[in-house]
Amino acid sequence: MRKYWSIFKISFEQEFAYRLNFILWRVRNVFQILLTYFLWSTVFTGPGTQIFGYDRAKMLTYIFGIMIVRALVFSARAMDVSRDIAHGDLSNYLLKPISYFKYWFTRDISSKALNLIFAVVEFGILFVILRPPFFFQGSAIALVAFMASIILAILIYFFLLFLISSIPFWAPEIGWGSHFLVTVVIIEAFSGALFPINILPQGLQSLVMATPFPYLIYFPVEVYLGNIHGSALTGGLMVAAAWTGILWFGLNFIWQKGLKVYQAIGR
């Protein structure tokens, strides 16, 4: 355990080595939130407007909920894995008595800790400026379920990212393209990071809910808001847990195959 604590610390230091880079990334996040906020604010200008069952307060809480959940789930470092494989830097880790998965998970956690600190500060500032109507969840069950859904979301995202990053074992040149497709297009659209999934038509909605993506953002936020409860809540948590298991097995399978064809290039 101590070794991973050391990795956590050095990873934290590394993030600070690129202060400007980090600040710009946070600025980007704030802009993204502002953009989504003003978009939906404009849609809901008329008093009493209701769209897809969301009124202004609920929609704006959703937007702010996204901000925190995003910082927790989407701040990850594991996309660097594809570069490690393609450039042969993976060798450095394979030579050491550490688990490569745990190594990156630790680095992810350290990145999340740092991002969460900043997200909370940004949240505070934006909250004071915009004074949105915000819903604070009081039910203990909802909060516990929210925590569980967040942990599952973090694991699902980690496994997904790692799986996509494993493609360079077989196609070393492909790294960036697949990341763009999966992390930017698919995950942004179907995780609920841009809009709540339940504004989609019913058929498409059920289809999306069967994929792992909505359990990254949409599901945890809705659980926090108290919009999902009872059997829908347990069912949702079970689907998320099932995806976590499937992805974990898939990842292990792919890595066993991948390491056998790994060429340890770069000399």
Next chain:
Amino acid sequence: MNRAIIVDGLVKNFEITEKEPGLTGAIKSLVSPKKKEVHALRGVSFTIQPGELVGFIGPNGAGKTTTLKTLSGLLYPTSGFVEVLEFDPWERKPEFLKQISLVMGQKNQLWWDLPAIETFELNKAIYEIPTHVYQENLKELVTLLEIEKLLETPVRKLSLGQRMRMELTAALLHKPKVLFLDEPTIGLDLVAQQKMRDFIYDYNSKYGATILLTSHNMDDLVDLARRVIVINEGRILFDGALEELVTKYAKEKIIKATLSKEEGIADIEKIGKVKKLAFPQVILSVPRAACAVAASELLQNFPVDDLTIEEIPIEDVIRKAFKSGLSK
């Protein structure tokens, strides 16, 4: 344990995608990729005793690095048997990994933006080195490699030679029993090369560590390795003492003489093959067996000021060996 490393019939094939030059080539390889099987190792066998220092020689692409990578568990062998310290490297058991180290001249494990000491501290945790042992080892390595003043400098600001010494420190903090060195002196200046060689020699003799090194630098091998393994196109061509390689494959010796008078110098070619004739110096190549006779003839019949008999330089022996494809 009387064998540190056992390799038997090791074969490693790679599959690579070939691409023709240019944009059309890129598109073609995208539509119908042309796969080609590369035979990096075609049945390599050798054993190494604990404490031995063995040098690997061979041209680029001969399979030296592939062998080291397979021995350290990075590559999965296509077929054959590999055992290092009684472990199967491929399983990468922590107890195995804690006893080995692979240093590659151009791959670095140091955290680029942080001072090297941070990487050392991290390795201390990863290898679970007790604090007092770590401090002792670090102090020793830092003194030997003369890097005490550079520990706090971010790695990206170090020169190549300084960085290589940091790499070596990071790789040796856990005192590996088996050390694989891939081109340890590549890109270093002469002074730094010598320092690196001295260090490797000391590490081997002081801790009885088993060391396998590859190098293009003949000085590395002459200074360090008593035993060499010559490898070409994935096959072992020679395995034995360095001197044996020379006597076996260098059929001739070199006589260098300095003459005092130029007259009659043309007759000198009766004694041996003239490699260079630039008065007052003559360099002759004569068969090993006839060497003594040739030297005395030279002394009797020519006005010789000075005379030396030398072995053919090791580089030439090896170059010749690869050219003629020397057989066992």
